[in-house]
Amino acid sequence: STVGDAMLTTLRAVLSLALLVGFYGYAFGIAAAFLVLGVVVASFTDSGRGTAALILLGLLMAGSVLRATWKVARAKPTVEGLPVPEQRAPELWAMVRHLAAAVDTRPPDEIRLVPEVNAAVTEHSRLLGLVGGRRYLFVGLPLLQAFTVSQLRSVLAHELGHYSHQHVRLAEPVHRGRLLIGHTLEQLARGSWLAFWLLRLYAYLYFLVSAAVSRVQEVEADRASARLAGRAAAISTLRDLPGLAAAWQ
Numbered sequence: 001s002t003v004g005d006a007m008l009t010t011l012r013a014v015l016s017l018a019l020l021v022g023f024y025g026y027a028f029g030i031a032a033a034f035l036v037l038g039v040v041v042a043s044f045t046d047s048g049r050g051t052a053a054l055i056l057l058g059l060l061m062a063g064s065v066l067r068a069t070w071k072v073a074r075a076k077p078t079v080e081g082l083p084v085p086e087q088r089a090p091e092l093w094a095m096v097r098h099l100a101a102a103v104d105t106r107p108p109d110e111i112r113l114v115p116e117v118n119a120a121v122t123e124h125s126r127l128l129g130l131v132g133g134r135r136y137l138f139v140g141l142p143l144l145q146a147f148t149v150s151q152l153r154s155v156l157a158h159e160l161g162h163y164s165h166q167h168v169r170l171a172e173p174v175h176r177g178r179l180l181i182g183h184t185l186e187q188l189a190r191g192s193w194l195a196f197w198l199l200r201l202y203a204y205l206y207f208l209v210s211a212a213v214s215r216v217q218e219v220e221a222d223r224a225s226a227r228l229a230g231r232a233a234a235i236s237t238l239r240d241l242p243g244l245a246a247a248w249q
Contacts, residue, residue, distance in 0.1 A: 016210040019202075020177035023184075026202050027065040027195065064188060064195045081112030081138055095149075096137060099156055103224045105163040108137035117142045117245040121159045142248045147237070154229035154237040161224030162217050174213045181206055 086093040092111065100107040108121060118140045124133040137159070143152055181203050188196040226234040 016174045016177060016206065016213060019206045019209060020174075020181070023181055023199070023202055023206065024065070027199055030195075030198055031065065065199075067187070079110075079112070079136060081114040084111040084113060084139075092139075095153060096156060096160070099153065099160050099224075099228060102228055103157065103161050103164040105160055106135065108135045110134070111137045111139060113141050113144075114138045115142075116140045117241065117248050119143060119155045119159050121163060142244060146244050147240070148233070150229050150233035151237045151240070154225045154233045157228040158221045158225040161221030164217075164220055164224060174210050178207065178210055178214070 084092065089111070096111065097107045118138070120138045121135065122138070123135045137156070139156070143155060147155070185196060185200060185203055188199060222234070225237075229237075
């Protein structure tokens with residue numbers, strides 16, 4: 001049933017959030033295990049070199065995770081594009097606010113034009129992705145040039161629909177968690193191969209569990225697009241996007 005599916009998806013979202021918090025607990029737990037193992041080895045053997053190696057390994061891993069987490073937490077995502085103030089495009093802003101209200105999410109704090117056949121919504125989240133921050137809507141200039149108003153509404157409804165609270169209340173932080181873990185692994189891949197490979201296994205579990213939530217998000221985004229722009233506009237948008245992208249290139 002629809003209610004049963006929604007409950008199952010919500011449970012998966014809750015599990016995903018628990019796994020997100022546990023990601024860093026798991027990382028420091030492995031580092032602590034190496035440290036404890038080093039102390040245990042020291043108490044039962046005279047192998048000073050092996051003990052030092054285990055303790056050093058634990059310290060290096062803890063340091064790598066701390067460094068990667070700090071970089072991700074402190075990172076300032078690049079905000080590209082040309083800002084569009086509301087006084088310069090009141091109808092566009094009115095449309096975006098209407099669509100945001102219709103999908104039960106907050107509107108963006110900024111709208112920016114970008115030189116590509118694409119649209120996207122992103123946030124500068126806080127507290128390791130658990131709390132949302134400043135939200136940006138990026139709109140490709142080619143879409144404004146080539147699409148009808150209904151087609152543009154279809155695209156924007158789909159993007160804002162990814163943040164909808166109507167069906168999956170916890171989908172938003174789950175989405176941010178996927179980005180957060182991905183960025184952390186990128187940092188670890190550059191600094192600590194051992195930490196990267198050990199945490200990659202845990203990350204795979206998180207992505208596996210959260211994938212179901214992401215699929216529901218995508219379906220809901222498509223439904224929002226068809227509901228708010230009309231089926232004909234949604235269909236024509238999907239049909240015209242590849243041609244427009246090729247022509248723009």
